[in-house]
Amino acid sequence: MLLIILIGLIAAAVAATIHRIDNNRAGIWLSILPLGIFIWGIAHLNSVLLNNSIIEVYPWVDSICLSLTFMLDGLSLFFVLLVSGVGFFIFIYANSYLHNDPNKGKFLTYLSLFMTAMLGIVMSGNLLILFIFWELTSLSSYLLIGFYSAEEESRKSALMAMLVTVSGGLFMLAGIILLGIEAGTLELDQLLANPTLLLNNAKAPIIAVLIMIGALTKSAQFPFHFWLPNAMAAPAPVSAYLHSTTMVKAGVFLLARLSPVFVNVPIWQSVLVHIGGITMVFGALMALMNTDMKKVLAYTTISALGIMVLLLGIGTTISVQAAMVFLLAHALYKGTLFMVTGNVDHETGMRDLNLLSGLGKRMPYTFYAGALAALSMAGVIPFFGFVAKEILYGAAFDTPLVSGIVGVATFLTGVMFTALAFEFGYKIFMGMQAETPKHPHEAPFGMILGPIVLATFGLIGGIFSEQIAQPLLHQSSSVILNVDKVLQLGLWHGFTLIFALSLLTLLFGYGVFKVRQHIRAFSTKLSLSNLPGPEALYFKSIPALLQVAIKQTMFFQSGILRNYLTTIVLTLVSLIVAISIIGGDFSVIGLSKTIQVKWFEVVFIVLMIVGVVNTLTTTSRLTAIVSLGVVGYGTAAIFLYYGGPDVAMTQFLIETLTIVLFVLVLNRLPKFVDMDKRLSKRIAFPSVIFGATMSTILLWVLSQQMNSPLKDYYSQSSYLLAKGKNVVNVILVDFRGIDTLGEITVLGIAAIGIYALLKVKFSKS
Numbered sequence: 012m013l014l015i016i017l018i019g020l021i022a023a024a025v026a027a028t029i030h031r032i033d034n035n036r037a038g039i040w041l042s043i044l045p046l047g048i049f050i051w052g053i054a055h056l057n058s059v060l061l062n063n064s065i066i067e068v069y070p071w072v073d074s075i076c077l078s079l080t081f082m083l084d085g086l087s088l089f090f091v092l093l094v095s096g097v098g099f100f101i102f103i104y105a106n107s108y109l110h111n112d113p114n115k116g117k118f119l120t121y122l123s124l125f126m127t128a129m130l131g132i133v134m135s136g137n138l139l140i141l142f143i144f145w146e147l148t149s150l151s152s153y154l155l156i157g158f159y160s161a162e163e164e165s166r167k168s169a170l171m172a173m174l175v176t177v178s179g180g181l182f183m184l185a186g187i188i189l190l191g192i193e194a195g196t197l198e199l200d201q202l203l204a205n206p207t208l209l210l211n212n213a214k215a216p217i218i219a220v221l222i223m224i225g226a227l228t229k230s231a232q233f234p235f236h237f238w239l240p241n242a243m244a245a246p247a248p249v250s251a252y253l254h255s256t257t258m259v260k261a262g263v264f265l266l267a268r269l270s271p272v273f274v275n276v277p278i279w280q281s282v283l284v285h286i287g288g289i290t291m292v293f294g295a296l297m298a299l300m301n302t303d304m305k306k307v308l309a310y311t312t313i314s315a316l317g318i319m320v321l322l323l324g325i326g327t328t329i330s331v332q333a334a335m336v337f338l339l340a341h342a343l344y345k346g347t348l349f350m351v352t353g354n355v356d357h358e359t360g361m362r363d364l365n366l367l368s369g370l371g372k373r374m375p376y377t378f379y380a381g382a383l384a385a386l387s388m389a390g391v392i393p394f395f396g397f398v399a400k401e402i403l404y405g406a407a408f409d410t411p412l413v414s415g416i417v418g419v420a421t422f423l424t425g426v427m428f429t430a431l432a433f434e435f436g437y438k439i440f441m442g443m444q445a446e447t448p449k450h451p452h453e454a455p456f457g458m459i460l461g462p463i464v465l466a467t468f469g470l471i472g473g474i475f476s477e478q479i480a481q482p483l484l485h486q487s488s489s490v491i492l493n494v495d496k497v498l499q500l501g502l503w504h505g506f507t508l509i510f511a512l513s514l515l516t517l518l519f520g521y522g523v524f525k526v527r528q529h530i531r532a533f534s535t536k537l538s539l540s541n542l543p544g545p546e547a548l549y550f551k552s553i554p555a556l557l558q559v560a561i562k563q564t565m566f567f568q569s570g571i572l573r574n575y576l577t578t579i580v581l582t583l584v585s586l587i588v589a590i591s592i593i594g595g596d597f598s599v600i601g602l603s604k605t606i607q608v609k610w611f612e613v614v615f616i617v618l619m620i621v622g623v624v625n626t627l628t629t630t631s632r633l634t635a636i637v638s639l640g641v642v643g644y645g646t647a648a649i650f651l652y653y654g655g656p657d658v659a660m661t662q663f664l665i666e667t668l669t670i671v672l673f674v675l676v677l678n679r680l681p682k683f684v685d686m687d688k689r690l691s692k693r694i695a696f697p698s699v700i701f702g703a704t705m706s707t708i709l710l711w712v713l714s715q716q717m718n719s720p721l722k723d724y725y726s727q728s729s730y731l732l733a734k735g736k737n738v739v740n741v742i743l744v745d746f747r748g749i750d751t752l753g754e755i756t757v758l759g760i761a762a763i764g765i766y767a768l769l770k771v772k773f774s775k776s
Contacts (some may be wrong), residue, residue, distance in 0.1 A: 019127030030116025037104025183225020230262030247353025283324025377732020429520020
């Protein structure tokens with residue numbers, strides 16, 4: 012599994028080179044990788060079906076429970092086959108779709124990187140590794156959505172997708188870290204083997220919510236849904252791959268993967284059911300109100316993802332099984348319809364459902380794929396979509412959670428899906444041919460291969476669902492929930508209530524299709540599709556964020572050194588006070604015993620105070636420099652008395668050199684300006700507070716018992732190991748030699764910078 016990831020990264024690195032070598036077939040050459048991964052997955056199918064999980068572990072950073080762990084079980088293998096199988100056709104499709112695009116090599120690089128990241132998510136056996144691949148999908152999808160970077164819409168859409176999904180990822184990371192702390196492990200096999208690790212844990216609801224936020228943003232659930240329709244600015248291969256079969260299903264995968272861990276956390280089930288249900292109905296309604304083919308498919312994808320989240324939230328045997336069956340059905344027909352839309356747009360220059368018709372004779376193969384995919388989407392027997400719809404209705408009406416509401420909402424969503432299926436499979440291909448910007452003709456072979464094969468699989472999968480899909484789907488369901496009922500797939504279960512609902516769905520769906528123009532006219536009249544919502548909040552928040560950034564930058568980056576020092580000092584003092592109050596360990600009791608001032612210390616302190624006061628009040632720069640020197644010499648004298656002659660001599664030397672250097676440049680300094688009294692008072696407050704705080708801390712430290720084993724180690728080992736009698740020097744030069752070297756390097760860089768500034772200044776003068 013690690014080898015697959017490495018090969019994928021290598022493919023991304025060489026994709027542009029392959030494009031330069033063979034422009035016409037670069038995508039075909041790169042399609043060999045997903046095809047090979049698909050074959051590899053099929054080779055491991057029997058082992059996984061025998062309930063054997065394949066785990067690879069490569070130790071990495073043990074201190075933070077981080078290891079390169081990869082796991083292949085029923086759930087991950089299902090997604091591996093989905094990602095690689097659809098990916099094979101997407102590479103071929105992209106090769107033709109971007110045939111004349113000079114940036115096709117760059118696109119194939121991004122696409123290879125994304126596919127690798129998605130495979131990393133589904134095969135990860137460690138949650139931190141999963142998170143790394145999770146963020147890599149956000150980065151690569153940003154590059155793919157913004158592929159047409161010259162267009163403002165593409166750039167804005169890419170940024171929106173990036174901000175929403177990455178923000179959710181940060182919440183998810185917090186949840187993962189908390190989960191690791193509370194459960195004691197981040198290894199998925201250990202978490203899944205002990206699903207009661209978070210039982211009765213007070214932090215379990217918080218962890219569940221944080222992880223759900225990450226999953227719901229990635230899967231475009233309400234109210235985070237708005238980034239997905241806007242992402243339709245991307246090329247058709249991106250929509251067909253990322254936004255129907257892979258990236259948006261990463262959130263569904265995460266919810267499915269961690270469901271056993273949070274099955275006993277009530278908020279997990281409640282949030283998923285409500286959010287999934289709202290998203291399911293809302294997405295279908297928005298799809299019905301739009302006319303742009305890609306926007307319609309985007310909203311139906313949002314609705315379909317809501318269905319999957321709802322089913323996982325219900326958490327019964329049949330609902331989990333229905334989620335996996337519906338996920339496969341949706342991938343087959345939605346990937347096909349996105350590519351069909353790409354074909355129509357590519358060959359006609361238009362994708363408005365109201366203006367398209369009669370393309371069947373001009374685009375017969377695209378018509379074939381679109382019709383089959385639409386029939387599966389509508390749930391017509393004998394397509395796999397019918398199998399999915401049957402088990403979906405069974406799960407919706409069987410749930411103990413307000414089954415009536417869930418069932419009715421699911422039925423209404425199915426009706427709207429059916430109406431839209433009529434538009435994609437019938438309306439745009441039948442009837443009189445409408446005028447289009449480009450003369451319509453059939454798409455190239457590379458652009459019809461994927462839709463035809465996937466649509467045909469939707470038909471074959473329905474007829475032979477028990478033989479082809481049942482084993483793996485049952486195994487993937489068993490990973491999510493230890494099901495007590497074998498998944499039964501088939502086309503005919505008799506004249507049941509569910510079958511009657513399927514027929515009613517088709518009947519009502521056709522009725523909605525016939526009145527769709529009135530529905531859209533009503534929607535346009537009331538501007539229902541433009542109602543303020545999360546998207547409007549996003550567009551308002553970005554300028555507001557920029558304004559906050561500008562104002563805080565103007566405040567904190569004022570260019571005045573004293574403002575920087577004041578901010579740093581007050582922040583430090585606030586943190587110290589907060590920690591002392593919260594921790595309760597700081598106490599001034601006993602400080603009086605520490606404060607035992609001797610007469611010579613009084614002399615030094617008085618001299619230093621006089622120097623400070625004189626520095627602040629004098630109107631002579633020379634007097635101020637000398638007064639500061641008095642403070643420095645007084646400090647050096649205290650060091651000398653307490654047995655630090657080396658530190659004292661260093662201090663004496665620095666003070667002397669400082670005074671000499673200041674005197675030398677005194678004539679070049681600007682005219683002395685007396686400080687404003689109000690400014691003096693503002694500066695005095697943080698200065699006094701900081702001085703009092705640091706003095707108190709030092710006195711408190713001196714009052715504590717210093718029984719440090721490190722102190723004994725240094726005193727005993729300095730001469731034996733480093734042959735030095737001065738312990739301080741040995742620590743700086745030997746024990747902390749690299750640290751000291753780093754400090755010297757910093758000072759050296761600063762000195763070079765100062766020299767360069769002075770050189771520029773004097774050369775101009």
